[in-house]
Amino acid sequence: MIDLRETTFIRYIQEVGDYKQQHVFIGQFSVEDGYQLMKKAIETLEENLPTAFFASSDVMAIGCLRALHEANIDVPERVSIIGLNDMSVSKYVFPALSSIKVYTEIIGETAVDT
Numbered sequence: 001m002i003d004l005r006e007t008t009f010i011r012y013i014q015e016v017g018d019y020k021q022q023h024v025f026i027g028q029f030s031v032e033d034g035y036q037l038m039k040k041a042i043e044t045l046e047e048n049l050p051t052a053f054f055a056s057s058d059v060m061a062i063g064c065l066r067a068l069h070e071a072n073i074d075v076p077e078r079v080s081i082i083g084l085n086d087m088s089v090s091k092y093v094f095p096a097l098s099s100i101k102v103y104t105e106i107i108g109e110t111a112v113d114t
Helices: 004-015 031-048 058-070 088-092 104-113
Strands: 052-054 080-084 098-100
Touching (some): 031 058, 058 080, 058 088
Parallel strands (some): 080 098
């Protein structure tokens, strides 16, 4: 199944000239996958860890935060994490999660109107 978020993100990063395949980690939309993928990124990239990661959901981003915390990597001083969906719980994790809000109600209304 094609994930529109993934293809759009990769296309944009390629367009701006910042795409590096070794910096792309893909999994399911779960806390556990975010955690495991960030652990893999830390182990694989070591000192070449990017300064920011964009997680395709807030739940994945929360897993990423846990892995970074366990590895004693400072967030956001060393690595920033950006989530997607702006879940209400995002402001209660530490540090508070930066997240992009998707206005699904407006998207739905626009689709019905169209």
